[in-house]
Amino acid sequence: MIESRMLVVQSEEANERVDVYLAQRIPEFSRSHFQKLIADGQITIQGKQVKANYKVQPQDCVQINLPEPVQVEIMPEDIPIDVLFEDKDVIVVNKARGMVVHPAAGNYQGTLVNALLKHCGDLSGINGEIRPGIVHRLDKDTSGVMIVAKNDAAHIHLAEQIKNRTAGRKYLAIVYGNVQSEDGLIDAPLGRHPIDRKKMAVTFQHSRPAKTKFRVIERFGNFTVVECSLLTGRTHQIRVHMAYIGHPVAGDPKYGPKKNAFQISGQALHSAELTFEHPTTGQNMQFSAPLPKDMQDILELLRKRIGMRGGKGE
Secondary structure: OOEEEEEEOOHHHOOOEHHHHHHHHOOOOOHHHHHHHHHOOOEEEOOEEOOOOOEOOOOOEEEEEEOOOOOOOOOOOOOOOEEEEEOOOEEEEEEOOOOOOOOEOOEOOOOHHHHHHHHOOOOOOOOOOOOOOEOOOOOOOOEEEEEEEOOHHHHHHHHHHHHHOOOEEEEEEEEEOOOOOOEEEEEOOEEEOOOOOOOEEEOOOOOEOOEEEEEEEEEOOOEEEEEEEEOOOOOOHHHHHHHHOOOOEOOOOOOOOOOOOOOOOOOOEEEEEEEEEOOOOOOEEEEEOOOOHHHHHHHHHHHHHHHHOOOOOO
């Protein structure tokens, strides 16, 4: 069965490549997936086939035919996972840094999905064969709490909470520099980087609104620990926003300094707390995960440095 969708290009989205535009509007599918659909004639604009580099224009009517996913066998794997909660509807895990959340083309092993299929087997099928149960994602090198749906009804309910921001997510990050304000709101739209298409950037062209709240938790002079809350959910949002205000996340290979200040593999960013309404019982659920050892080690080092300087962290 083929699912058909129709999108109308808005003025602020004009002049973006159609494959990029589609990947931004329908983020559950990758840009390469849309490129293949375009090549197969499954995407038309004003009823005509286009190439992937076609620049969309205001009021363009984009027709997308999404064929039924090709059956891909994702094998259960005996990979240790830290389960915080589990019942017949949901499973909440503390994802380790370095673990990819779900398989992708050419890489179908070693992911959280592989581990969950071995652990519980029953995951929702809404996101297709390679992303069963995945309601929201964490970057490979971001650790912490995330929730996975075990059936379609739970998935729909949780996805609505994520979309409407009734589910809460708080992150802890170690960032460069001394953040001057005790708290603040970063309101800056995000879109693809104009040169490096693998990166996101604050841009006012072909972008989407993005808002991140932050508050200072601890200061160390050259570094600050901040708690960030998402008011929108964009790719790499916290990492890009903190870099935008001059305080990139320590260890971030994409948006931070090239030289890593600490022994950490990836960004010092951790999903510390997750709150949501249980999709069946309606109960308010709250889960937290302690900082991973690498971030704890960084904090111990920074506190030791402050102690040697007489406790002056400002």
